[in-house]
Amino acid sequence: xxxxxxxxxxxxxxxxxxxxxxxxxxxxxxxxxxxxxxxxxxxxxxxxxxxxxxxxxxxxxxxxxxxxxxxxxxxxxxxxxxxxxxxxxxxxxxxxxxxxxxxxxxxxxxxxxxxxxxxxxxxxxxxxxxxxxxxxxxxxxxxxxxxxxxxxxxxxxxxxxxxxxxxxxxxxxxxxxxxxxxxxxxxxxxxxxxxxxxxxxxxxxxxxxxxxxxxxxxxxxxxxxxxxxxxxxxxxxxxxxxxx
Amino acid sequence: xxxxxxxxxxxxxxxxxxxxxxxxxxxxxxxxxxxxxxxxxxxxxxxxxxxxxxxxxxxxxxxxxxxxxxxxxxxxxxxxxxxxxxxxxxxxxxxxxxxxxxxxxxxxxxxxxxxxxxxxxxxxxxxxxxxxxxxxxxxxxxxxxxxxxxxxxxxxxxxxxxxxxxxxxxxxxxxxxxxxxxxxxxxxxxxxxxxxxxxxxxxxxxxxxxxxxxxxxxxxxxxxxxxxxxxxxxxxxxxxxxxxxxxxxxxxxxxxxxxxxxxxxxxxxxxxxxxxxxxxxxxxxxxxxxxxxxxxxxxxxxxxxxxxxxxxxxxxx
Numbered sequence: 001x002x003x004x005x006x007x008x009x010x011x012x013x014x015x016x017x018x019x020x021x022x023x024x025x026x027x028x029x030x031x032x033x034x035x036x037x038x039x040x041x042x043x044x045x046x047x048x049x050x051x052x053x054x055x056x057x058x059x060x061x062x063x064x065x066x067x068x069x070x071x072x073x074x075x076x077x078x079x080x081x082x083x084x085x086x087x088x089x090x091x092x093x094x095x096x097x098x099x100x101x102x103x104x105x106x107x108x109x110x111x112x113x114x115x116x117x118x119x120x121x122x123x124x125x126x127x128x129x130x131x132x133x134x135x136x137x138x139x140x141x142x143x144x145x146x147x148x149x150x151x152x153x154x155x156x157x158x159x160x161x162x163x164x165x166x167x168x169x170x171x172x173x174x175x176x177x178x179x180x181x182x183x184x185x186x187x188x189x190x191x192x193x194x195x196x197x198x199x200x201x202x203x204x205x206x207x208x209x210x211x212x213x214x215x216x217x218x219x220x221x222x223x224x225x226x227x228x229x230x231x232x233x234x235x236x237x238x239x240x241x242x243x244x
Numbered sequence: 245x246x247x248x249x250x251x252x253x254x255x256x257x258x259x260x261x262x263x264x265x266x267x268x269x270x271x272x273x274x275x276x277x278x279x280x281x282x283x284x285x286x287x288x289x290x291x292x293x294x295x296x297x298x299x300x301x302x303x304x305x306x307x308x309x310x311x312x313x314x315x316x317x318x319x320x321x322x323x324x325x326x327x328x329x330x331x332x333x334x335x336x337x338x339x340x341x342x343x344x345x346x347x348x349x350x351x352x353x354x355x356x357x358x359x360x361x362x363x364x365x366x367x368x369x370x371x372x373x374x375x376x377x378x379x380x381x382x383x384x385x386x387x388x389x390x391x392x393x394x395x396x397x398x399x400x401x402x403x404x405x406x407x408x409x410x411x412x413x414x415x416x417x418x419x420x421x422x423x424x425x426x427x428x429x430x431x432x433x434x435x436x437x438x439x440x441x442x443x444x445x446x447x448x449x450x451x452x453x454x455x456x457x458x459x460x461x462x463x464x465x466x467x468x469x470x471x472x473x474x475x476x477x478x479x480x481x482x483x484x485x486x487x488x489x490x491x492x493x494x495x496x497x498x499x500x501x502x503x504x505x506x507x508x509x510x511x512x513x514x515x516x517x518x519x520x521x522x523x524x525x526x527x528x529x530x531x532x533x534x535x536x537x538x539x540x541x542x543x544x545x546x547x548x549x550x551x552x553x554x555x556x557x558x559x560x561x
Contacts, residue, residue: 074439078444090437091440095429108444111445158444
């Protein structure tokens with residue numbers, strides 16, 4: 001069996017008396033496309049934050065690429081190859097679209113390789129990622145000049161520019177039209193074909209079903225199902241969680 | 245523009261400025277010019293943390309005073325030439341900046357600003373109770389009337405002016421170099437969105453420590469020659485409100501986004517203050533700053549530089 005790229009074991013997190021994550025265990029294989037679903041407040045974003053180092057899990061361990069991540073800061077995890085996009089796009093407003101992509105290249109990629117990324121090289125690589133998401137014509141614009149779907153693409157492109165092994169896309173399609181969702185899905189599949197493992201967190205079931213090779217379901221901080229998408233959606237516990 | 249060309253231009257401007265001041269046979273201009281230059285250094289230093297990183301420091305006077313009192317301490321224990329006192333003052337203030345950064349940088353926004361204010365209060369209390377450097381009574385620094393610089397006997401105030409001019413060039417070069425470097429990009433990500441910066445691999449805590457250290461060191465350097473300038477140093481003058489207020493107001497009025505903003509703000513505000521001191525009273529200085537700051541926050545929140553950039557953008561359209 002292939003060694004998992006990401007291994008989460010018994011991860012727990014509380015906010016005061018509220019249990020956000022209750023002993024979650026999950027593995028993700030290299031190159032896999034995993035869908036993570038659950039109703040609002042089920043702990044999806046908290047789990048992402050614990051994986052990425054934005055929050056510290058109180059119990060359990062997160063192992064990425066054979067290395068225990070507990071105690072590592074968020075930027076160190078990015079340098080090791082774990083990137084995320086945010087639920088609400090968080091661009092660097094004072095920088096151009098191209099400069100937004102230069103940041104992970106200048107920091108994460110440089111720190112990983114230990115070599116200097118020359119300005120010309122950073123420019124070229126950021127333009128390549130912008131081309132991939134179809135934003136190359138907006139390279140010199142400021143984020144405030146972008147539409148909502150373009151902003152989401154920028155968010156994904158910036159995560160890609162960190163050249164990760166694992167990308168966590170947190171509700172990248174919220175609020176988008178059907179054709180825009182298609183756009184983002186095609187982009188994610190393209191990234192996956194480049195060898196990037198992807199965890200997609202999404203509420204839009206049609207998108208999750210068409211994208212995911214495996215589906216995990218969280219409810220009230222617990223994992224209640226994990227398996228092939230068609231099997232998971234027929235699981236009575238999942239049906240109960242979604243339909244009541 | 246390349247850094248070397250820029251340095252040559254700045255040095256030429258500084259030399260021309262000094263030569264012009266020499267032509268005016270009135271020492272007052274050196275006294276006034278020193279103060280304006282001192283504020284350029286302070287404003288530029290504040291902008292490294294406040295403008296580039298977005299962390300508002302209300303404790304500028306504390307760093308300035310650390311530099312000034314380092315000079316007083318060394319003047320009494322082991323007198324050194326002022327250039328070495330500037331290095332020592334900058335070093336100690338840099339260490340204080342690093343310590344402050346380490347203790348407070350997990351705080352953000354107004355909490356950080358209040359913590360820096362608290363630092364100034366704590367340091368002032370320490371100095372007031374430290375007899376060796378004069379305590380609340382203050383300390384006299386007797387300076388000679390003239391000094392020999394490279395074979396020329398010049399008035400001491402001209403020497404201090406020259407040192408502050410060199411320090412101004414250093415501060416501007418440091419700020420400009422940061423702005424155009426990877427470090428400057430990192431600082432900007434902290435100002436824009438710290439969470440996103442971490443997600444992009446930016447070591448935000450380390451960068452903030454670099455900013456507090458650099459900013460503190462430059463403020464300490466600005467304060468180191470101050471006892472020789474004023475002749476009598478007491479806590480009320482070293483920790484004066486005007487240093488904290490001007491350090492914030494000058495970059496805000498000039499524009500916090502680039503090195504030129506604090507320079508414009510300090511020259512403009514510093515000159516107005518000097519004119520007001522002579523024509524009205526030094527008591528109106530803080531009032532002038534207050535009125536201008538309120539006006540700029542309403543009319544041009546991005547300062548003079550932002551205002552000009554907006555006008556140019558509109559014209560291009």
